[in-house]
Amino acid sequence: MxxxxxxxxxxxxxxxxxxxxxxxxxxxxxxxxxxxxxxxxxxxxxxxxxxxxxxxxxxxxxxxxxxxxxxxxxxxxxxxxxxxxxxxxxxxxxxxxxxxxxxxxxxxxxxxxxxxxxxxxxxxxxxxxxxxxxxxxxxxxxxxxxxxxxxxxxxxxxxxxxxxxxxxxxxxxxxxxxxxxxxxxxxxxxxxxxxxxxxxxxxxxxxxxxxxxxxxxxxxxxxxxxxxxVAGFVGSPQMNFLTMKVVSYDNEFFAENFGLKIPLKADPKMGSIIMGIRPEHIYLEKSSNSLPIMSTVYFAEKLMSETVLHLSIAADKNIVAKIPYDLSVQEGQKIQIHIDLNWIHLFNPSTEERIEL
Amino acid sequence: MKKFFYVLTFVAVSLWLLGPLFFIFLASLTPSSDFYSMNKIFPSRLTLEHIYKLLVNLGGWRAMLVSIQVALVAIAVSFALGIPAGYALTRYIFRGKNMIKLVMLFTRSVPLVVIAVSLVTMYLRLNLADTMFGVALAHGAMVLPFVVLITSSIFSGVFVEYEEAGMIFGLSRFGAFLRITMPLALPGLAASAIFAFIMSWNEVFASSVLAITNRTLPAHILGTAMASPDYFKFAAGTIMAVPALIFIFLIRKYLISMWGISLK
Structure with missing residues (x-):
């Protein structure tokens, strides 16, 4: 050894x-x-x-x-x-x-x-x-x-x-x-x-x-x-990446897009930021620290033990959510999903490196 | 229907190849009285008389021994040079690799007749003319390109991981070649040795030009049997063909893989 x-x-x-x-x-x-x-x-x-x-x-x-x-x-x-x-x-x-x-x-x-x-x-x-x-x-x-x-x-x-x-x-x-x-x-x-x-x-x-x-x-x-x-390589299905605009109201900073407004702890000193969220951290039920977002079911992969939902949240943006049980949904159905803020990852869009905020 | 044509082709090709051989063997075993009889195709009895006379009285036996010596030395020479070259062509990537392979084949495009005079002159200067070793050297050079190409395709059939595993588990590079690659390549190498043997065994021109008293069997036959009655010529044909046929039969399994073609 x-x-x-x-x-x-x-x-x-x-x-x-x-x-x-x-x-x-x-x-x-x-x-x-x-x-x-x-x-x-x-x-x-x-x-x-x-x-x-x-x-x-x-x-x-x-x-x-x-x-x-x-x-x-x-x-x-x-x-x-x-x-x-x-x-x-x-x-x-x-x-x-x-x-x-x-x-x-x-x-x-x-x-x-x-x-x-x-x-x-x-x-x-x-x-x-x-x-x-x-x-x-x-x-x-x-x-x-x-x-x-x-x-x-x-x-x-x-x-x-x-x-x-x-x-x-x-x-x-x-x-x-x-x-x-x-x-x-x-x-x-x-x-x-x-x-x-x-x-x-x-x-x-x-x-x-x-x-x-x-x-x-x-x-x-x-x-x-x-x-x-790394975020994209590890995890299956792959992590979702959303490009967010950084805005400030009264010295408080937020990452905003797709009807989401995510509070940031400090000024990231950049115009936009990439937010990552894993499919398993998107829920159908509200949790203690989550934000809701409306989506349309695009396609559902039924694996019986779990359901992988491909959801459209904007005209040109799909995200994937993994629901840990069998779920009956129709394509085109509108559902509200909840993004767990404890599990979001933020990245610098130019260096692609993680930011702790 | 398809099967019928398959069988037909098989029979036709076999007849085409084996027919002449059959008549050569038959004629070599036919007594001289039957041989010249106009109304007999098949002899009334078979005899080994011609073959015996050719081997014993006409010096065929001695020429056969020379042939075997020449072939063995030619194999030794061509393998000593050809195995490292074949190995290098398989395992290493270097500039001009394909060129080297091509140039080796080019050596076959020059007929021996063209270089015969200069070759004999050189042999006379080097005191190699009319020696067993001289002929063997020429045969070695003749089979070398084949040995290089054949061994290279045989080595490429031995996965490099076997060697690498050898090196990881305690062998040097050369040790891995000797202990791992060589044993695995051995059947193929033996087959290529037999192939080289047959090439040397059948070669007649170089042996006729470079030697007078120490001639190999085909050169000897060309000098003696061709001046004898026809049934001796057929006996000579039999003596030449049988060992080659036996050897080819022994290595038939390897003939295809030797040329780097896979039927899998």
């Missing part, structure tokens, strides 16, 4: 900038998820930490040791690949034991550890099979077993669940998290799936265009998104 520190890391592929100055510090034993859209550099960052890619600029430390120029085999990391990369010419047992064999671990200890890890991952009965005789889910377990058996300083996982079917994915999600609680190895997990990120990560690093936009706990990311990008 190790603390991982990345300092000012840049990575270019020819002229293409994949990582644009990454700074992140990951405490020992933490499960950190790198989340971002495809092409944001999350896999590149992971490969730089593994040593498979050399950084163009910047430094990477494991504990206090600079490993920027250490080849992958000497970094003592482990990786679970998206395609699992379980060696097809070796039996499961050999696959798992191979990293230990290369480290010249004594034979008895290899056997002991293979037994420990195969019990942990419930693959004992698969040990004498070849990977071609395994299902996708079983191969995945073997890949994870191989990764944790030699007690790496850092465990890297590159979208390990993306090749599994939906049911198995949900099951493996909780199993991987449980496994992490048991072995407590510093883990870096790459995904573009926000559900995986929110449920598994102790902390999440949201990446976009080669940069880390926000690094925080799932709660921080959800409650206080740092930019419009």
């Amino acid at each position: 190790a603390k991982v520190v990345v300092e000012g890391v840049k990575k270019y592929f020819g002229n293409v900038k994949a990582l644009d100055g990454i700074d992140i510090s990951i405490e020992e034993g933490l499960f950190v998820v790198l989340l971002g859209p495809s092409g944001c550099g999350k896999t590149t960052l992971m490969r730089c930490i593994s040593g498979l890619e050399k950084v163009t600029d910047g430094k990477i430390f494991f504990d206090d040791e600079d490993v920027s120029n250490v080849p992958p085999k000497d970094r003592n990391v482990a990786m679970v690949f998206q395609s699992y990369a379980v060696w097809p010419h070796m039996k499961v047992r050999e696959n798992i034991a191979y990293p230990l064999k290369l480290k010249r671990v004594p034979k008895e200890e290899i056997e002991e550890r293979v037994k420990w890890v195969s019990d942990l991952l419930h693959i004992t009965e698969l040990l004498d099979r070849f990977p071609s005789q395994l299902s996708g889910g079983q191969r995945q377990r073997v890949a994870v077993a191989r990764a944790i058996v030699h007690r790496p300083k850092v465990l890297l996982m590159d979208e390990p669940l993306s090749n599994l079917d939906a049911l198995l994915r949900v099951k493996m999600r909780s199993e991987l998290k449980k496994l992490h609680e048991q072995v407590r190895v510093t883990t870096l997990y790459v995904t573009h799936d926000q559900t995986e990120a929110m449920t598994m990560g102790d902390k999440i690093a949201i990446m976009n265009a080669g940069k880390i936009i926000q690094f925080g706990t799932p709660e921080e990311i959800y409650k206080k998104p740092k930019t419009i990008f």
Whole structure:
């Protein structure tokens, strides 16, 4: 186990900038998820930490040791690949034991550890099979077993669940998290799936265009998104964004539009402001701190356990509300909705950064 | 109806390919008296006499050994150079990569006849003329472009993640190549070795020009059997064709993947 520190890391592929100055510090034993859209550099960052890619600029430390120029085999990391990369010419047992064999671990200890890890991952009965005789889910377990058996300083996982079917994915999600609680190895997990990120990560690093936009706990990311990008990327359905005019009456400031008048605590010193509200924070009933607004039902997605309403609040503005129960509405029906003021997010329209007001 | 045409095509192509071979094999096993008899197409008995004479009395056996030696050395030379090149063409992105592939094929567009005289002159200066190694070197050069292209498509069938996993779990780059990629590529590489073997085995011009006493089997046959009665020519044809057919049969599964075509 190790603390991982990345300092000012840049990575270019020819002229293409994949990582644009990454700074992140990951405490020992933490499960950190790198989340971002495809092409944001999350896999590149992971490969730089593994040593498979050399950084163009910047430094990477494991504990206090600079490993920027250490080849992958000497970094003592482990990786679970998206395609699992379980060696097809070796039996499961050999696959798992191979990293230990290369480290010249004594034979008895290899056997002991293979037994420990195969019990942990419930693959004992698969040990004498070849990977071609395994299902996708079983191969995945073997890949994870191989990764944790030699007690790496850092465990890297590159979208390990993306090749599994939906049911198995949900099951493996909780199993991987449980496994992490048991072995407590510093883990870096790459995904573009926000559900995986929110449920598994102790902390999440949201990446976009080669940069880390926000690094925080799932709660921080959800409650206080740092930019419009983060606010829009996390949460499903996506957060609603409304452009509001800033007006003042008697030295009190308000954000006004769509028949809403939202009080601001101070002068934002800008002409307009972007207000964000998540679909789950729009209600049909009045709450203690909410503002009503009239809307027309444009379309209703009935999911039985919940209803996702697409509502028109102006000629060219639709918003989405998530009602946590089954609801019967007609398209074109007028309904009053209530926006929870405890849950609004304000952003600067030019920098797209969060404003606390 | 569709099936009928399929079967018809299959039969026609098979007859077209196997018909001549059948008559070559048959003639090589026909006693000389039957061979020249005008009213017999099929012999009254079969004999290995011609093949035996060609191999033992006419020096065919020795030429066959030279052929095998030449082919093995040619494989060693072309693989030593071709495997790293094929690997590089698959795994690395660099400028002029496609150009290199194309230029390698261009080497086949120059007929050996054109460079024969200068080649022999050079061989005489280097004391390589009329040696087994000299012919092997020429064959190695001849099969090298194929080895490069074939191994490159075989290596591209071994996922790079296997190698990367090797490097993560304690192997150096070269170690990962040796312990992970090579074992996985081995069946394909063996098939390409056999392919190179057949190319060398069948090559006649270079061996005839570059050697006199140390000739490979086809060059030897060209010199001896062609001046002998016809049934020896057919016996020679049989000796040449059978090993090539057996080897191609052994690697038939790989012939398609060797050229980077997938039927999946």
